[in-house]
Amino acid sequence: AQSVTQLDSQVPVFEEAPVELRCNYSSSVSVYLFWYVQYPNQGLQLLLKYLSGSTLVKGINGFEAEFNKSQTSFHLRKPSVHISDTAEYFCAALKQGTYKYIFGTGTRLKVLA
Amino acid sequence: GAVVSQHPSRVICKSGTSVKIECRSLDFQATTMFWYRQFPKKSLMLMATSNEGSKATYEQGVEKDKFLINHASLTLSTLTVTSAHPEDSSFYICSARAAAGIDQPQHFGDGTRLSIL
Numbered sequence: 001a002q003s004v005t006q007l008d009s010q011v012p013v014f015e016e017a018p019v020e021l022r023c024n025y026s027s028s029v030s031v032y033l034f035w036y037v038q039y040p041n042q043g044l045q046l047l048l049k050y051l052s053g054s055t056l057v058k059g060i061n062g063f064e065a066e067f068n069k070s071q072t073s074f075h076l077r078k079p080s081v082h083i084s085d086t087a088e089y090f091c092a093a094l095k096q097g098t099y100k101y102i103f104g105t106g107t108r109l110k111v112l113a
Numbered sequence: 114g115a116v117v118s119q120h121p122s123r124v125i126c127k128s129g130t131s132v133k134i135e136c137r138s139l140d141f142q143a144t145t146m147f148w149y150r151q152f153p154k155k156s157l158m159l160m161a162t163s164n165e166g167s168k169a170t171y172e173q174g175v176e177k178d179k180f181l182i183n184h185a186s187l188t189l190s191t192l193t194v195t196s197a198h199p200e201d202s203s204f205y206i207c208s209a210r211a212a213a214g215i216d217q218p219q220h221f222g223d224g225t226r227l228s229i230l
Contacts, residue, residue, distance in 0.1 A: 032215050043119070043206050043221030044157075051215055090156065099145065099210065101219065103156040 003029045004093050006104035014112050015083055021076040021107045023065075023091030029102050032094040033074040035065055038106075039087045047089075050074060061085070086111045116140050117209050119222030127230055128199060134192045134225045136207030142187035143209035147219060148180070151204040163190050197229045 005024045013019045025033065032051055036044035048059025055067040065076045074091060091104040116139040124132055136146055145164050149157040161182050163169040169182035179201075181193040190209075194201050204226050208219035 034218065036221075041122075041204075041224065041226065043117070043208070043223045045221070046218050049218060094215070099213065099215075099217075100147075100159055100162065101157075105156045106154075 003095075003102045004091055004104040006089075006091055006107050008107045009105070010108045010110065012110045012112055013081055016080045018079050019077065019081050019085075019109065021089050021091075021109065023074045023076065023104055025072050025074065025091075025093050027072075028096065029093035030096050031067070031069070033065075033067060034092040034101070035059065035063070035074075035076050036090045036092060037061075037087045038090065044090060047076070081109070081111045083111050083113060085109060115211070115220040117143075117207065117220045117222040119207055119225055121225060122223060123226045123228075125228045125230065126197065129196055132194045132197055132227060134194075134205055134207070134227075136190045136192070136209065136222050138188045138209045138211075138220070141209075141211045141220075143190075144187065144212055145210045146184055146190040147208045147210075148182060148190075148192050149206045149208070151206060151224070153204075157206060160192075194227065197227070199229045202227055202229045 003026050034049045035047040038044050048057045050057045050067045058064045088106045090106045092101040118137045120135045148160045151157045160175045161169045161171045163182050163184035165184050165187050171177045184190040206224040208221045
């Protein structure tokens with residue numbers, strides 16, 4: 001079973017609309033969770049991370065995510081998207097007892113004009 | 114801060130040649146570096162973890178003789194794809210972490226697109 005699951009491979013959304021990118025994790029990973037963004041032909045840039053404390057985490061570029069232990073989810077949200085947010089978004093978790101990332105399969109966010 | 118530079122960004126070469134990819138942490142010392150492989154429209158697959166001055170730890174299924182990793186200093190790690198073949202064509206990404214600790218994120222390079230003809 002996939003340790004980090006991103007069910008949506010693609011999410012089209014109109015500019016200035018809100019968006020939610022879903023991420024669920026399994027018990028085989030830790031609850032240290034991350035969201036990264038990847039622009040075409042580039043590496044990954046950290047958007048935000050949850051390590052402990054407040055379950056609502058705010059990141060860069062207006063993104064936020066909420067850690068929900070009961071639903072084993074860490075969904076990413078933005079209230080109003082821009083064309084420049086078009087990119088691939090990856091959810092990741094640390095493998096139990098290590099500093100290794102387990103990545104989800106990614107969600108391609110396409111913002112439409 | 115926390116810039117990781119990866120070079121080259123793109124390389125095209127003939128089958129059978131060896132290709133070296135460099136990963137440098139420009140403004141911090143990286144105790145640990147990671148090498149990933151990303152297939153088209155797929156997630157990142159961890160290939161190996163390297164710590165400065167010691168042998169790399171490879172993930173299951175990754176051929177260590179095929180993908181040679183050297184972490185000679187706290188700011189440089191190299192991945193050499195030996196006797197490359199078309200099936201080695203992929204996007205390779207490195208990342209680096211400054212120190213141990215859960216709160217230390219990985220900082221990624223911009224990747225290297227390797228095409229073997």
